[in-house]
Amino acid sequence: MIRACVLALLCLLWAATPAFAQRHYIPSDQPTFGTLEVDVGGVWTGGASVGTVPADLTNNPGSGSGSFVLFETQTRVGSAPAFDGALDLFLSRHLSVEGGVQISRPALTVRNAKDAESAPDVTARSSLTQYLITGSLVYHLGGGAAGRLQPFLSGGAGYLRQVLEGGGLIDTGNEVHVAGGVRYWFNRSQRLGLRADARVSLQSGGVAFDNKRHTIPEGGAALAWRF
Amino acid sequence: MRRGVAAALAAIAACVMFAPALDAYLKLGTTINGRVLSLHWTQLPIRYFVTDRSVAEVTSQQLQQTIATAFSTWAAVPGVSLSSQFAGFTQVGPLDNNNLTVLGFENRPQLDRVLGSTSFTVDVITGDIVESDIFFNSAFAWSAAAGGETGRFDIGSIALHEIGHLHGMGHSALGETQLIAGGRRVIAKEAVMFPIAFAAGTVADRTLRADDIAGIEDIYGTSAFRQSSGSIGGHVTKNGSGVQGAHVIAFNPKTGKLVAGFTLSADGAFTIAALDPGFYVVRVEPLDDADVTSFFPGSFNVDLSFQPAFYDKVVVVPRGGTASGVELKVVPK
Ligand SMILES: [Zn+2]
Numbered sequence: 378m379i380r381a382c383v384l385a386l387l388c389l390l391w392a393a394t395p396a397f398a399q400r401h402y403i404p405s406d407q408p409t410f411g412t413l414e415v416d417v418g419g420v421w422t423g424g425a426s427v428g429t430v431p432a433d434l435t436n437n438p439g440s441g442s443g444s445f446v447l448f449e450t451q452t453r454v455g456s457a458p459a460f461d462g463a464l465d466l467f468l469s470r471h472l473s474v475e476g477g478v479q480i481s482r483p484a485l486t487v488r489n490a491k492d493a494e495s496a497p498d499v500t501a502r503s504s505l506t507q508y509l510i511t512g513s514l515v516y517h518l519g520g521g522a523a524g525r526l527q528p529f530l531s532g533g534a535g536y537l538r539q540v541l542e543g544g545g546l547i548d549t550g551n552e553v554h555v556a557g558g559v560r561y562w563f564n565r566s567q568r569l570g571l572r573a574d575a576r577v578s579l580q581s582g583g584v585a586f587d588n589k590r591h592t593i594p595e596g597g598a599a600l601a602w603r604f
Numbered sequence: 605m606r607r608g609v610a611a612a613l614a615a616i617a618a619c620v621m622f623a624p625a626l627d628a629y630l631k632l633g634t635t636i637n638g639r640v641l642s643l644h645w646t647q648l649p650i651r652y653f654v655t656d657r658s659v660a661e662v663t664s665q666q667l668q669q670t671i672a673t674a675f676s677t678w679a680a681v682p683g684v685s686l687s688s689q690f691a692g693f694t695q696v697g698p699l700d701n702n703n704l705t706v707l708g709f710e711n712r713p714q715l716d717r718v719l720g721s722t723s724f725t726v727d728v729i730t731g732d733i734v735e736s737d738i739f740f741n742s743a744f745a746w747s748a749a750a751g752g753e754t755g756r757f758d759i760g761s762i763a764l765h766e767i768g769h770l771h772g773m774g775h776s777a778l779g780e781t782q783l784i785a786g787g788r789r790v791i792a793k794e795a796v797m798f799p800i801a802f803a804a805g806t807v808a809d810r811t812l813r814a815d816d817i818a819g820i821e822d823i824y825g826t827s828a829f830r831q832s833s834g835s836i837g838g839h840v841t842k843n844g845s846g847v848q849g850a851h852v853i854a855f856n857p858k859t860g861k862l863v864a865g866f867t868l869s870a871d872g873a874f875t876i877a878a879l880d881p882g883f884y885v886v887r888v889e890p891l892d893d894a895d896v897t898s899f900f901p902g903s904f905n906v907d908l909s910f911q912p913a914f915y916d917k918v919v920v921v922p923r924g925g926t927a928s929g930v931e932l933k934v935v936p937k
Pocket of ligand 1: 765769775798799
């Protein structure tokens with residue numbers, strides 16, 4: 378606890394007066410309890426079909442049961458690049474907790490097809506502003522002793538917030554994810570490096586209406602700064 | 605008016621002259637001093653009498669209970685302010701013009717395709733409904749049985765449709781039909797207010813659909829409802845000119861609800877109101893699944909010569925506002 382307080386104080390001083398902090402920063406190959414890391418970068422998020430439903434009329438019960446399909450729709454949230462930011466707090470040299478945020482603007486499309494009166498198929502388009510706020514537990518393999526390359530595994534859950542274009546309407550959902558990746562440190566002090574990872578995010582809710590979890594593949598890279 | 609198999613019949617003489625109100629859902633309207641006013645009740649509860657006249661399989665008491673249920677079904681729609689009151693049985697027939705709202709059986713064998721009809725007496729100064737009568741044509745076989753009866757039309761279904769008119773609603777065009785000898789047969793529909801009934805023996809029209817609900821909410825929606833719902837507005841054009849009488853459908857993939865309206869002016873303008881906030885696809889089609897006169901007066905010029913089409917954007921309906929600028933361009937047939 379005392380060590381954590383001292384580290385936190387050092388960080389504050391460093392942030393306020395970089396020149397002073399640089400002189401007094403103690404390089405370390407291994408993160409310890411209280412070490413922080415900020416990652417800022419970009420990620421590519423995959424798309425998913427979020428619901429396929431027909432526009433149904435009720436069949437005349439006098440001549441049949443069921444529905445008459447006026448046309449069919451397939452709704453999809455498209456793939457998109459996203460801003461990706463994360464803050465890690467190390468609990469030990471192997472373990473950190475991470476809070477992250479992704480912001481993207483994927484397309485929202487609805488494919489209209491199989492029209493009963495032969496209206497030509499059309500894919501109607503709009504867009505979403507999507508926020509994904511996550512919390513993860515990260516396991517750092519090797520704990521930093523391995524040198525410049527430091528692999529990691531993580532898993533966690535998140536809150537999905539999708540804002541429809543124009544109407545200001547908000548749909549919310551949730552997600553769980555697993556990820557794996559590697560950090561490459563530019564020097565042995567492990568203060569500045571690159572992080573690359575691949576994730577699988579299982580999302581439900583939001584604009585989706587098929588009551589399924591959708592598997593969204595993601596891949597990204599970020600600049601990592603540890604202090 | 606509700607037709608059994610339907611045919612190209614003129615509106616019955618008892619009806620006042622209707623004009624389409626320049627608004628969202630097709631509402632009954634009347635022109636007063638050059639202004640089109642939508643018909644609606646300003647004095648609530650609506651007090652109505654039931655003609656003390658029975659037919660085979662349906663007593664006047666059963667008819668009264670059925671009518672009360674139908675009024676309650678409309679009044680139970682979320683977000684509307686509506687009420688009614690049964691004032692008693694009467695010996696007066698439903699076609700008498702006497703400032704009383706009367707519903708009952710009337711034998712009209714010459715109207716061999718009309719199951720029921722609603723007529724109005726309107727204050728020509730204010731446009732308020734003074735009286736509205738409904739007759740159910742006893743030339744047809746009727747049933748009040750819970751599950752319907754083969755070969756008999758369900759009085760509950762037809763009462764729900766006619767009482768929709770009594771509240772000021774026009775016909776919906778959410779249906780598909782096929783031409784048969786002497787008229788049209790319904791293949792499928794998604795509105796109690798479609799002008800052609802399902803086959804005899806069925807009770808499917810005792811349940812309001814999304815289009816019916818939007819229609820009654822559009823007329824009688826409370827201010828709280830209007831703040832929590834939205835609408836879509838735009839135009840339908842062909843070769844740069846407005847298309848009048850086009851049927852415009854809004855479909856919400858998330859809820860599966862279909863709600864429709866019409867272009868009601870020469871510039872092809874339309875509004876579809878009382879929609880849940882959310883995203884929609886919009887489709888337009890010509891009004892070719894029922895007689896045009898079931899929807900508009902003969903003087904209203906309806907363009908039937910274009911191909912159905914979808915709008916190429918997803919339309920987001922805001923809460924308490926309008927998604928405007930939905931410009932649908934159609935091509936001639
Ligand atoms: Zn009718």
